[in-house]
Amino acid sequence: MRTAYLAARVLPDADTLIRDGAVVVEGERILWVGASGEAPIADERIDLGDATLMPGLVNAHSHLDLTHLRGSVPFEGEFAKWAERIMHGRKKPGMAEAARNGIREALARGTTTFGDIVDPRGFAEIVEVFRETGARGRLFVEAIGFRPEAADEIFDAVWDLVEMRALPETVSTGVSPHAPYSVSRPLLERAVAVADGHGRPLAVHLAETLEELAFLRHAIGPLRELLKRVGADDPSYVPDGSAGAFLKRLDLTRAPLLLVHGNYLRPREVPAGAFVVYCPTAHAFFGHPEHPVVELLEEGVRVALGSDSAASGATVDLLSETEHLARARPDVSGKAVFRMATEWGARALGFDAGVLRAGALADLAAFAGASGHEILGRADARCVLTVVHGRVLHRVDPTAPLGETAKLPTVA
Ligand SMILES: [Zn+2]
Incomplete structure (x- = not known):
């Protein structure tokens, strides 16, 4: 089955605009991208009219298993x-129900892909949610445990899930040692060695709060107190000194490394090739000073975007994040936001997607009306089509008035 999607504007990547363009999809991959008049013959043509067709949005950091806590815990x-x-x-x-609803809301707003942190105890349920919704997911199995003596047991349980074979074709796994203050160094070492050995992306929360920096520097502060309160402290812990020193422990050569938040990271601390995942609404929720996103971009660090959990923001759809970013940080260009929301997110998660080119996975989003690469900052951008793995998961009539939810017949 070959489907041609036609639109007044096609944005294959952050640098390219094709007027009256077409994207031809065969199976789960893109076959062809170019001017609609030159498109190869397809079994079906879907003309999106005055819309902008682009790669699907990538939410590189979510905790879908916390979606049910939306708005329930004030900071x-x-x-x-x-x-x-x-x-x-x-x-x-x-x-599971809240996670499913969160994904569906996000799909209806052009997010195709999640880099989701999953508690091992809820892993099977989250896999089912991805299977049902059809969204693409890199499920980072979360390793938490600060007591060194528990490292082997925790790691074995995590690794069983990372290696799980019976996954939907849109789902793969990664490893997430949670954060410097919640993972023992032996557990971290094992996670790094195995992720790298198997080429699995590794995500770690880093330089998120000043409390974490105090922990890294002197092993003191509210996070150390929390460990003691819940009986998880390691009295022999020797502090690394800084986020940069901690990063020396994360020496990955094959697998993508995702440094989540990085609210207090300096560009020179970021290892070559690593991605920083900036979560704009969560950053605002916790009231941090200005994120170093511009400095990171200027130094050539690739920054992806994430929502974090619905508990520290309203939704898990990436369009809400890019809208927030455009309002809060006019110093970040529309093209930079576009690249962060698509290409760099997909690369961070290790998916051959995020740009529209022949051979890439067919993950697409189209927005009515809006024009060029600044589209993701426009509050009126309305998603009219979402395609994941070549399948249409969301489609509305672009000529219907705002608020109209009537769907066109599903494309077979
Ligand atoms: Zn997180």
């Missing part, structure tokens, strides 16, 4: 206390 100034309340809330029922 009162201490991150450790907030995190503790989230830990307790995680066990509430309704997790």
Whole structure:
């Protein structure tokens, strides 16, 4: 089955605009991209009219298993206390249903892909949610445990899931040692060695808060107190000194490395090839000073975008993040936002997507009306089509009035 998608504007990547363009999809991959008049013959033509067709948006950092905690835990100034309340809330029922709804909302707004951090206890349920919704996912199995003596047991349980074979074709796994203050150094070492040995992306929360920097520097502060309160402290812990020193432990040669948040990272601390994942609404939720995104970009660091969990922001759709970013940071260009939201997100997650070119995975999004690469900052950008792995997962009539949800017949 070959389908041609035609649109007034096609944006294959952050540098290219094709007027009256077409993207031809065969199976799960893109066959051809170019001017619509030159498109190869297809079984089906879907003319999106005055729309902008582009790569699907990539949410490079989510916690879908916290979607049911949306708006339930206010931030009162201490991150450790907030995190503790989230830990307790995680066990509430309704997790899978909220995650499913979160993904569906995001698909309807052009997000095709998630880099999702998954608690091992809920892994099977989250896999099912991805299977049902058809979204693409890199599921980072989360390793948490600060006591060195538990490292082997925790790691074995994580690795069983990372190696799980019976996954939907749109889902693959990665490893996420949670953060410097929650993962013992032996556990971290094993996670790094195995992720790199198997070429699996590794995501770690880093330089997120000043509390974390105090922990890294002197092994003190609210995060150390939290470890003691929950009986997870390691009295023999020797602090690394800084985020940069901690990063020397993350020596990956084959697998993508995702440094999540990086609110307090300096560009020179970022290892060559690593990605920083900036979460704009979560950054604002916790009231951090200005994110170093511009400095990172200027130094050539590739920055992807994420939503973090719905508990520290309203949604898990990436368009809300890019809209927020465009309002909060006019010093970040529309093209840079476009690249962060598509190409760099996909690369960080290790997917052959994020640009429209022959051979790449067919993950597409189209928005009514809006024009060029600044599209992702426009509050009126309305998603009319979402395609993941060559399958149409969302489609609305672009001529219908705003708020109209009637769907066109699903494309077979
Ligand atoms: Zn996170």
